[in-house]
C-alpha cells in the first residue's frame with residue numbers, strides 16, 4: 001500500500017466534492033419545469049437523444065444502451081435527476097451518457113457548439129418535471 005493512498009483519497013474526495021458543488025445546475029428562472037415540453041424534449045432524437053439509449057415511460061420506443069427509466073421518477077428526487085442528467089460523469093466517470101448541462105472537460109466539440117450546453121436550464125427542468133410526473 002502506498003503511503004500516498006490516504007492523502008490522495010482525501011484529495012479525490014475534496015475534488016469530487018468541489019466538482020459536484022460546481023456542477024449543480026442552476027434552476028431555471030421560474031424553477032419549474034413544463035411536463036409537456038419535457039415530454040417533447042425527451043422524445044426528440046436530435047435535441048436530447050434520451051430515447052436512443054433509454055426506454056422512457058409514456059413514450060413509444062426506446063433504446064437499451066442505458067437502463068430503463070420506467071419508475072425513475074418514483075425512486076429519485078428532482079435534485080438527483082438534475083445532477084444525473086446535467087453531468088452523468090459525477091456518478092460514473094467513464095459513462096457513455098452525454099453531458100447535458102456542463103461544458104467542462106469535453107473533447108472534440110465542434111467549434112460552432114463550444115461553450116454551449118446541450119440543454120438549457122429550462123430544458124433540464126422540463127425533463128425532470130416530466131420524469132417526476134409520469135406514472136410507471
Ligand code: HEC
Nearest residue numbers: 048049050052053065066067084085088092095096097098
Ligand atoms: C448514449 C447513451 C445515453 C444517452 C443518449 C442518455 N443516457 Fe442516460 N444513461 C446512459 C447509461 C449507460 C446510464 C447508466 C449509468 C451510466 O453508465 O452512467 C444512464 C443513466 C441514466 C439515469 C439513471 C438511471 C438509474 O436507474 O439510476 C437517468 C435518470 C438518465 N440516464 C437519464 C437520461 C436522460 C434524461 C437523457 C436525455 C437527456 C439520457 N439519459 C441520455 C446512457 C445514455
